[in-house]
Amino acid sequence: MPFTAKPRTFNAxxxxxxxxxxxxxxxxxxxxxxxxxxxxxxxxxxxxxGIEITDTGYDATGLPALAAFYDGAATPAERAKKAASAEGVSFVCLRFEGADPGGLNKSIADCVAVAKDVLNAIDVPLVVAGCKNIEKDAELFSAVAEVCQGKNVLFLSAREEDYKTVGASVGLAYGQKVGAESAVDINLAKQLNVVMTQLGVSAQSIVMNLGAAAAGYGFEYVASTLDRVKAAALEQNDTMLQMPVMTPVSVETWSVKEAIMAEADMPEWGSQEERGIRMETVTASACLASGAESVILRHPASVKTIAAMIAALL
Known part of the structure; x- marks a missing residue:
């Protein structure tokens, strides 16, 4: 008997x-x-x-292709313009590493100026990520959201500790999109979406960041959480889990030993850059297969590969 495929779609x-x-x-x-x-x-x-840049730039030691791609781009705005031109890019993510009070502790005014320059330099959507300091991020997001009014910028992210401050300023006062970040747990993700919408933030203005991990570094928890969220959203029509998911793959994959170990120290592992690209692309493809609607990558080669994979499946 011939096999007849039965498409599976959902009412949700x-x-x-x-x-x-x-x-x-x-x-x-x-x-x-x-x-x-x-x-x-x-x-x-x-x-x-998406492709990620930072306000401070990357150390491209051992990453000749990355260094060549950004060659001549001295400012965040110049790097953003080059990033936006990379093949397969849908949006640019600006991560404010320099705002960290434990690091460079750049002022809010300096960060706002950088955000304005980057926004003016690109013709694709902007995503803004903070420095992971609760107090600094809340202040930073509010100030940047104000100068980006009308641009539909997504801010990563509001968390349990600061969702009221971030949600009220970014989502309500300035009409931007809000990332809801939880720690790889479906119940925590749903609860954060519930309290965000109770605050008044529209469900259509929320993008979930369910957490991330590099492949082989506890990624099974990320995959299972994404799977459960998508099953609840589509099969159970759970409206508090129907927000799209954006996974910041870059931060996790470019911090593991396979990506940072110099070739001189581990020559048998081969090219450091190729290792990092492979870790990033493998993780990103797994995130998409598990349920992410978007991923943030760092290397233009990774962006090109994942964009080509998506196009081939359409």
Whole structure:
């Protein structure tokens, strides 16, 4: 007997959240099929791939291709413009590493100036990530959200400790999109979405960051959480888990030994840059297969590969 495929679709769907404005605005979500099950139904919006830069720049030692890509780009705005031109890029993520009070402790005014310059330098949507300091991020997000009004910027992220401050300023006062960050736990993710919407932030303005890990470094917890969230959203029509997911892959994958160990120290491992790219692409593809609607990567080669994978599946 011939095999007849039966497409599996759901009456429920992932919320649509728009980032940016104009012709290059990006819409996350909208699908009513399991992750990457594009053979069941063409997705309303394809998964998006972002590229990350920081306000301080990267140490490209041992990463000649990355150094060559940003060659001549001395400022964050110049690096952002080059990043936005990389093949396969849907949006740029600006991470404020320099704002960390335990590091350079850049002033809010300096960070705001950088954000304005970056926003003016790119023609794709902007995502802003903080320094992981609760107090500094709350102040930083509010100030940057104000100068970016009307641009549909996504801020990563509001957490249990600061969701009221970040949600009220970023989402309510300035009409931006809010990342809801939880620690790889479906119950924590749902609870944060519940209290954010109770605060008044629209469900269509929330993007979930469920946590991340490099492949082989506890990634099974990330994958299982993504799987459970998508099952609840689509099969159970749980409206508090139907927000699209953005996973910041770059931070995790470029901090593990496979990506940072110099070739001189471990020559048998081969090229440090190739190792990092492979770790990033493997992790990103696994995140997309598990349920992320978008991923943030660092290396332009990784962006190109993942964007090509998505295009091949459509």
């Amino acid at each position: 769907a992932i919320n649509e959240t728009v980032l940016g404005t104009g012709a290059k605005a990006v819409t996350l979500g909208g699908q009513n099929v399991l992750p990457l099950y594009f053979f069941d139904n063409t997705p309303k919006n394809a998964p998006a791939v």
